[in-house]
Amino acid sequence: xxxxxxxxxxxxxxxxxxxxxxxxxxxxxxxxxxxxxxxxxxxxxxxxxxxxxxxxxxxxxxxxxxxxxxxxxxxxxxxxxxxxxxxxxxxxxxxxxxxxxxxxxxxxxxxxxxxxxxxxxxxxxxxxxxxxxxxxxxxxxxxxxxxxxxxxxxxxxxxxxxxxxxxxxxxxxxxxxxxxxxxxxxxxxxxxxxxxxxxxxxxxxxxxxxxxxxxxxxxxxxxxxxxxxxxxxxxxxxxxxxxxxxxxxxxxxxxxxxxxxxxxxxxxxxxxxxxxxxxxxxxxxxxxxxxxxxxxxxxxxxxxxxxxxxxxxxxxxxxxxxxxxxxxxxxxxxxxxxxxxxxxxxxxxxxxxxxxxxxxxxxxxxxxxxxxxxxxxxxxxxxxxxxxx
Numbered sequence: 001x002x003x004x005x006x007x008x009x010x011x012x013x014x015x016x017x018x019x020x021x022x023x024x025x026x027x028x029x030x031x032x033x034x035x036x037x038x039x040x041x042x043x044x045x046x047x048x049x050x051x052x053x054x055x056x057x058x059x060x061x062x063x064x065x066x067x068x069x070x071x072x073x074x075x076x077x078x079x080x081x082x083x084x085x086x087x088x089x090x091x092x093x094x095x096x097x098x099x100x101x102x103x104x105x106x107x108x109x110x111x112x113x114x115x116x117x118x119x120x121x122x123x124x125x126x127x128x129x130x131x132x133x134x135x136x137x138x139x140x141x142x143x144x145x146x147x148x149x150x151x152x153x154x155x156x157x158x159x160x161x162x163x164x165x166x167x168x169x170x171x172x173x174x175x176x177x178x179x180x181x182x183x184x185x186x187x188x189x190x191x192x193x194x195x196x197x198x199x200x201x202x203x204x205x206x207x208x209x210x211x212x213x214x215x216x217x218x219x220x221x222x223x224x225x226x227x228x229x230x231x232x233x234x235x236x237x238x239x240x241x242x243x244x245x246x247x248x249x250x251x252x253x254x255x256x257x258x259x260x261x262x263x264x265x266x267x268x269x270x271x272x273x274x275x276x277x278x279x280x281x282x283x284x285x286x287x288x289x290x291x292x293x294x295x296x297x298x299x300x301x302x303x304x305x306x307x308x309x310x311x312x313x314x315x316x317x318x319x320x321x322x323x324x325x326x327x328x329x330x331x332x333x334x335x336x337x338x339x340x341x342x343x344x345x346x347x348x349x350x351x352x353x354x355x356x357x358x359x360x361x362x363x364x365x366x367x368x369x370x371x372x373x374x375x376x377x378x379x380x381x382x383x384x385x386x387x388x389x
Contacts, residue, residue, distance in 0.1 A: 001013055001014075002014050002071055002156075002157070002158070002159060002160060003308065004070050004071070004073070005072065005073040005305040005306060005307055005308055005309075005312075005340065005341045006073050006295065006296050006297075006304060006305040006339075006340045006341070006342075007339060007340060008339055008340070011070055011071065011160065012160065014156075014159050014160070014163075014183050015183055015184070016156070016183070016184045016185065016188070016189075017153075017182040017183060017184035017188070017189040018184065018188045018189055018192070019188065019189065019191075019192035021182055021184070021189060022151075022182060022189050022192035022193050022196065023192070023196075025151050025180045025182055026122060026151065026193070026196050026198045026199060027198070028149075028176070028177035028180065029122040029149035029150070029151055029177050029178075029180065029198075030121070030122055030149070030198050031177055032149045032175060032176065032177030032178050033119065033121050033122060033148070033149050035175075035177075037175040037178075038144075038147060038149065038174065038175050038178045039119045039121075039147040039148070039149070040147070041147070043097045043098040044097075044098050046094075046097050046144075046145065046147065047094045047095065047097040047098055047145075049172055049173045049174060050090060050091075050093065050094035050097070050141070050144060050145060050172075051090075051091060051094045051095075052172040052173060053090060053168060053169055053172035053174070054087050054090040054091045054094065056168045056171060056172055057083070057086065057087050057090070057165070057168060058087050060164070060168065061080065061083050061084075061087070062080075063164070064083055064133060064161050064164060064165070065079035065080045065082070065083050066079070067160040067161040067164060068082065068083075068132050068133060068158065068160075068161050069296045069297060069304070070160070070296075071132070071157075071158040071159070071160045071161065072129050072130070072132065072157060072158040072307045073260070073296055073304040073305030073306060073307055073341065074130075074259055074260070074262075074296060074304050075294075075296050075298070075299070075301045075302065075303065075304045076296060076297055076298070076299055076301075077299045077300075077301075078258070078259060078304075082131050082132075082133055082134040083133055083134070085134045085137070086133045086134045086136065086137035087137075089134075089137040089138055089141050090137050090141045092141075093141035093142050093144075093145040094141070094145060096142075096145060097145050100117065102114060102115050102116045102117055103115040117146065118146075118147070119146050119147035119148045120146070120148055120200045120201045120225065121148060121149070121200035121201070122148065122149050122151065122198060122199050122200050122201070123143040123148045123149070123150045123151070123199070123200065123201045123202075123203065124150075124151045124153065124193040124194070124196070124199045124201070124202050124203070125139035125140055125143065125150060125151070125152045125153070125202075125203045125204075126153045126186070126190050126193070126194075126202070126203070126204045126205075126206065126214075127139055127152065127153070127154055127155065127162075127204075127205055127206075128155055128205050128206045128264075129154075129155035129157035129158040129262075129307050130259060130262040130263060130264075130307070130363075131259070132154060132155070132158040132161050132162065133161045133162075133165070135205050136152060136154065136161075136162055136165065138205075139152070139203045139205075140152060140179065143201075143203070144174070144178070144179065148200075148201070149177060149178050149179075149180075150178070150179050150180070151180050151181075151182060151193060151199075152166075152179070152180070152181045152182070153181075153182050153183070153184065153186075153189055153190050153193060154181065154183055156183065156184060156185050156186075157307050157308050158307070159181075159183035162181045162183070163181055163183065165181070166179060166180070166181040186210060191213075191217065194213075194214050194217035194218065194221070195217045195220060195221045196221065196222075197221055197222045199221075199222075199224055200222075200224055200225065201224055201225040201226075201227070202214060202217075202218060202224055202225070202226045202227070203226075203227045204226070204227070204228050204229070205228075205229040205230075205264070206229075206230065207230065207231055207361075208230040208231040208361075208386075208387065211228040211230040214226060214228065215228070229264065229389065230264075230387070230388065230389060231264060231361040231387050231389060232264050232265055232266070232268075232361060232385075232387045232388075232389030233268055233269055233359065233360070233361050233385050233386075233387050234265055234266060234267050234268060234269065234387075234389070235267070235269040235270075235271050235381070235382040235385075236251075236252050236255060236267040236269070236270050236271065237271045237378050237382060238252070238270070238271070238272045238273065238276070238280060239273050239375070239378070240273040240275045240276045242276075245276070245279070245280055245283055246283055248280075249280060249283035249284045249286070249287050250287045252267060252270055252284055252287075252367075253284050253287035253288045253291060253345070253367075254287075254291070255267030256268050256270075256345075256365065256366070256367045257288060257291045257302065257303060257345045257365045257367075258302075258303075259303075260293070260303050260304060260305070260306055260307075260343070260364065260365055261315075261362070261363065261364045261365035261366060262306070262307060262311070262363050262364065263363075264361075264389055265389060266363075267367075268361070268362065268366070268367065268368060269351075269358065269368050269370060269381075269382075270284070270367055270368065270369045270370070271369075271370045271371075271372055271378050271381055271382060272369060272370070272371060272372070273371075273372060273373070273378070274371040274372065274373050277349075277369075277371050281330065281347070281349055281369055284347065284367070284369075285330055285331050285347060288331060288332075288345035288347060288367075289331075289345075290302070291303060291345055292344055292345065293305065293336065293342040293343070293344060293365075303342075303344075303345070303365065304342075305340050305341045305342050306341040306342070306343055306364065307341075308341070309341065311341075311363065311364070312335070312341040312343065314362075314363075314364070315343055315362055315363070315364030315365070315366065316335060316343065318356065318357055318360070318362045318364070318366060319332075319333050319346055319357075319366060321355075321356050321357060322348045322351075322355065322356070322357040322366070322368075325354075325355045325356065325357070326350070326355075327348040327349070327350055327351050327352075327355055327357060327358075327368070328348060328349040328350040329346070329347075329348055330347040330348065330349050330369075331344075331345060331346065331347045332344045332345050332346030332347065332365070332366075333346050343364060343365055344365070345365050345367070346364075346365055346366045346367065347366075347367045347369065348366070348367065348368050348369060349369045350369070350371075351368040351369055351370050352370070353370075353381070353384055355368070358370065359385070359386070361387065
């Protein structure tokens with residue numbers, strides 16, 4: 001079941017693919033590569049197909065944005081913004097197809113060395129639930145533009161827009177087997193794709209823990225190329241000589257509360273020079289007050305619902321740990337009453353490097369505020385993270 005987290009309503013029953021489905025999909029993708037209907041298609045013709053897909057996405061933008069809003073709880077205005085980014089990405093990559101040239105390497109007169117751009121073959125893309133269509137476009141657009149066959153595994157928490165995209169891709173003229181969508185769980189169909197000897201490349205955005213697993217699967221199989229975008233605990237630094245604290249406070253709040261904090265590059269750590277810390281935190285609290293969660297279908301809502309019960313409980317557990325570890329809860333901290341999985345902006349002050357809320361990626365609307373007294377201390381705190389993003 002895929003569930004609307006704002007209401008608890010079951011939207012649809014979606015197929016849960018497994019290893020057997022992955023094997024069928026990989027075989028179809030490989031046959032498409034070998035057949036050449038896409039991999040050896042003239043660049044200008046590939047470009048035309050991908051531009052048509054972008055046009056179809058634009059024509060169905062409200063439908064696609066609505067699917068993401070219903071499926072994972074993000075505000076509809078945010079979903080429409082994501083879709084604009086996805087369409088733009090597809091158009092950009094399509095236009096690159098006949099504009100990125102190969103090279104003639106410098107050699108002696110006795111040799112001629114040519115560098116050609118060729119498709120890798122079969123690409124598996126595993127995408128997260130927080131920006132379903134935008135992350136999908138970032139993965140599939142360059143892979144398809146280069147002539148590869150792509151198998152997309154959307155998150156089991158937000159599969160609907162990817163399934164709709166597949167039907168639009170068929171309508172745009174992508175040949176059979178070139179773009180396939182396999183909904184299901186990471187530990188079943190995702191693992192099967194990562195271990196497949198016939199998958200040439202794996203692209204993933206998601207947690208650091210899963211990224212490590214996928215690297216291991218690549219090593220256990222055919223040493224496929226792996227591209228990972230994993231977790232983050234990104235810092236924002238604010239110094240006493242800042243000229244516009246009000247504006248920066250709004251940005252600092254938006255950096256963590258946008259998309260319910262379910263953002264890998266969220267500014268989840270706020271480092272503030274102690275001489276202005278109290279005044280600045282007050283401004284952040286005022287900005288956060290205007291970013292409360294609301295009905296995701298209301299264009300005025302800044303935040304929506306958490307994606308599902310598991311993530312909702314994970315964030316609330318981190319908030320409890322923050323209180324237990326001695327951080328000062330300045331706002332938020334409790335789920336909203338009533339239907340739906342809503343957590344308001346939550347700010348902790350007095351956070352230290354030893355606290356879980358200051359070190360671990362929460363992936364929710366929880367801001368950890370640290371103080372510092374010198375630039376050297378600020379840089380040390382900013383760089384003191386296990387995360388690479």
